[in-house]
Amino acid sequence: MIVNPVMCMKCNKTIATVKFTKMVEGKPHEIHLCQNCAASVSPYQPKMSTLENTWSEVLSQLLASSGSAKPLSQESKADESKSPQEKIDAVCDFCGFPFENYRKSPFLGCSVCYTAFEKYLINDIRRIHGSIQHTGRIPMRFRKLVEIKRSLDYLKRELQEAIKCENFEQAAILRDKIRHLNDGKSSGD
Amino acid sequence: MKRNLYSESDIWLKDEGGCENVVISSRIRLARNLSKIPFSTHAKPEELANVERLVDERIQSILAFNDYESISLHDVSQFTRRYLKESHIISPEMEKGGEHRKVYLSPGGRISIMVNEEDHLRFQILAAGYNLREILDELIKLDTKLVELLPIAFSEQLGFLTACPTNLGTGLRVSVMLHLPGLVFNRQIEDTIKMLQPLGVTIRGFYGEDSEFTGDVFQISNEASLGKNEEAIVDSIESIANKVIEQEEEARMELFDKRPLIVEDTVWRSFGILSQARLMDTQETMKLLSRIRLGIERKYFSKMNHYILNRLFFSIQPAHVEYKRQTGPNNQKRDAARAELLRCLFTQSGSDN
Numbered sequence: 001m002i003v004n005p006v007m008c009m010k011c012n013k014t015i016a017t018v019k020f021t022k023m024v025e026g027k028p029h030e031i032h033l034c035q036n037c038a039a040s041v042s043p044y045q046p047k048m049s050t051l052e053n054t055w056s057e058v059l060s061q062l063l064a065s066s067g068s069a070k071p072l073s074q075e076s077k078a079d080e081s082k083s084p085q086e087k088i089d090a091v092c093d094f095c096g097f098p099f100e101n102y103r104k105s106p107f108l109g110c111s112v113c114y115t116a117f118e119k120y121l122i123n124d125i126r127r128i129h130g131s132i133q134h135t136g137r138i139p140m141r142f143r144k145l146v147e148i149k150r151s152l153d154y155l156k157r158e159l160q161e162a163i164k165c166e167n168f169e170q171a172a173i174l175r176d177k178i179r180h181l182n183d184g185k186s187s188g189d
Numbered sequence: 190m191k192r193n194l195y196s197e198s199d200i201w202l203k204d205e206g207g208c209e210n211v212v213i214s215s216r217i218r219l220a221r222n223l224s225k226i227p228f229s230t231h232a233k234p235e236e237l238a239n240v241e242r243l244v245d246e247r248i249q250s251i252l253a254f255n256d257y258e259s260i261s262l263h264d265v266s267q268f269t270r271r272y273l274k275e276s277h278i279i280s281p282e283m284e285k286g287g288e289h290r291k292v293y294l295s296p297g298g299r300i301s302i303m304v305n306e307e308d309h310l311r312f313q314i315l316a317a318g319y320n321l322r323e324i325l326d327e328l329i330k331l332d333t334k335l336v337e338l339l340p341i342a343f344s345e346q347l348g349f350l351t352a353c354p355t356n357l358g359t360g361l362r363v364s365v366m367l368h369l370p371g372l373v374f375n376r377q378i379e380d381t382i383k384m385l386q387p388l389g390v391t392i393r394g395f396y397g398e399d400s401e402f403t404g405d406v407f408q409i410s411n412e413a414s415l416g417k418n419e420e421a422i423v424d425s426i427e428s429i430a431n432k433v434i435e436q437e438e439e440a441r442m443e444l445f446d447k448r449p450l451i452v453e454d455t456v457w458r459s460f461g462i463l464s465q466a467r468l469m470d471t472q473e474t475m476k477l478l479s480r481i482r483l484g485i486e487r488k489y490f491s492k493m494n495h496y497i498l499n500r501l502f503f504s505i506q507p508a509h510v511e512y513k514r515q516t517g518p519n520n521q522k523r524d525a526a527r528a529e530l531l532r533c534l535f536t537q538s539g540s541d542n
Contacts, residue, residue: 009387031387095227107307110227111342111350125347125354130389131416134348136359137329139336146345 008034092116152181194258194269195512198276200297202500206318209495210441210486211434213366213406213502215320216277217328217423218313220351220360221335224342228352229305237289240309247338248293248302251331255295257302262290268508268518275506277315282306300331307352308360310335317499319430321363321423329419348415358415363426366395367433370405370483371440374452381436388429389413395475395502404475404502409433445487456484464535468521469528474505492538505531 008016009032016032090099097109099117126132138146155178162171226236263286274284278301279292291304302312314324342350348358372378382392393408411422444452459477482498505527514526
C-alpha cells in the first residue's frame with residue numbers, strides 16, 4: 001500500500017528495507033532502516049533487554065533529529081521534570097507561580113518562570129523541540145545583545161581550544177577580544 | 190460592529206491559491222507575550238485589562254492603517270463567537286469568551302490578532318490554497334511592527350517566551366488544510382498518518398485541536414517551534430505537505446483508473462442526497478461535500494469549482510446556517526435550513542448534467 005519507497009531514517013541515504021514497530025504510550029511508531037543501519041543498531045542477536053535499550057536510543061535519536069515531541073526513551077523519561085515522584089518546591093519570584101502547578105496544566109505563570117525554573121524545564125523543552133537554542137528571528141532591541149553573546153560563546157570556545165593546543169599567542173589575542181566585547185556589553189546595558 | 194462581520198468573514202477564501210485539488214487553505218500564526226505581565230492563563234483580571242489597554246494603545250497606528258475591526262469577545266454573543274470560530278478567525282479557546290479578550294480583524298477576515306488567548310498575542314494569516322511563503326513574509330512584516338511597538342518577552346536561548354513551552358522559540362505554527370478523499374477511499378490514510386508521525390508534525394481535523402477528520406479534511410502543522418528558524422519550519426511543512434499531496438494525487442489516479450464506476454456512483458449518489466434531502470446535519474453534509482469535491486476534478490459538475498466547495502465547508506457549519514436562515518438554535522430547524530440551502534445549490538448546478 002505504501003506508494004513510495006521509504007528512505008532509511010538513520011542515514012537517510014539508502015532505501016529502508018527493515019521496519020521496526022514500537023509501542024510508545026499506546027501508539028505504534030514505525031522506524032524504517034536500511035540493512036546497514038539496522039545492523040549497526042543490532043550487530044548481533046541481542047537479549048531482549050539490550051534490544052529494548054538500543055531501541056530507545058535509536059528512537060529518541062530519530063525523534064530528536066526530526067524535532068518530534070511525544071515518545072521518549074525510558075532513560076530520559078526518568079529524569080524528565082514532569083515525573084510525578086520528586087516534589088519541587090520552587091516558586092517564581094516575579095509572579096508567584098509554584099512549579100508544581102506546571103505539572104497539572106501545560107502552562108507556566110509568566111516569562112520570568114523560564115529563568116526561575118530553568119533547570120527543571122530544560123529537559124522538557126529539549127524533549128518537546130529536539131533543541132534548546134533559538135535560531136529564528138530576534139527582535140531589533142535584542143539583536144545587539146544576542147550578537148555579542150553569540151560572539152562571546154564562540155570566542156570562549158576558541159580560547160579553550162587555543163589553551164589546549166598551547167597556542168598562547170592566539171589565546172592572548174582571543175582574551176583581548178573577549179575583554180573588549182565584555183566592556184561593550186556592560187556599556188550597552 | 191461597524192462592518193458586517195458575518196458576510197465578510199470568508200472573503201479570504203475567495204482568493205485563488207495553488208494545488209486547489211488537494212489544498213483548501215494555509216495558515217500561519219505567531220505567539221507573542223508582553224514582558225513583566227503574567228501570561229493570560231495565569232493573569233489577574235486587572236493584568237488582563239492591562240494587556241488589552243497596552244496593545245490597544247500601541248497598535249492603533251497599524252490597525253487604523255489597515256482598517257482593522259476591533260471586537261471585544263466579552264461583549265459579543267456566544268453565537269457571534271461560534272460564527273468566528275467556524276470561520277477559523279478565532280481559536281476554539283477564544284470561543285469561550287471572557288473579559289479582556291479581543292480580536293482585531295482585517296477586512297475580509299484574512300488577518301486576525303487575538304489578545305489574551307493563552308498567550309497575550311496570537312496573530313495569524315489565513316490564505317486560500319497553498320500559499321505558505323507569501324503569508325510568512327506578510328506575517329513577519331506585521332510581527333516586526335508589533336514587536337517594535339510592544340515590550341515583548343524574549344530570551345536569547347529560548348526565543349519568544351510563551352505560556353506553554355510547546356510554542357517557544359519562533360512561536361510559529363504553520364498549518365496546511367488538505368482534502369484527502371483519495372487516501373481515505375483507498376484506505377491508505379493510516380499509512381500516510383504513520384508516515385507523518387515520526388516527522389514532527391501534528392495532524393488535526395477541520396477545527397484544529399481534538400477535532401475529528403470530518404469531510405476527509407486534515408490539517409498538518411509543525412510540532413516543534415524552537416531550534417529551526419521560521420523559513421526552515423515553513424520549508425519542512427511544505428516538503429511534508431508536498432509528499433502528502435503527491436500521495437493523494439496518486440491515490441485518486443488509482444481510484445479513477447481501477448474503480449471508475451464506483452467513484453462515479455459514489456459522487457452522484459452524494460449529489461442525489463444533497464439535492465433531495467430534507468434534513469441534513471453538519472457531519473453528513475461534510476462527508477457528502479467531500480465526495481462532490483472529488484468529482485469536481487473529473488468535471489462532473491460544470492457549474493461547481495473547488496472554491497465554491499471550499500466555502501461550502503465553512504458555510505454549512507451550524508452558526509453559519511443559523512445566521513443565514515435565522516433559524517435560532519433549534520437543531521431540526523437548522524438541519525432543515527441546511528438541507529434547503531444545499532438543495533437550492535445542487536439542483537441548480539446539476540441541471541445540465
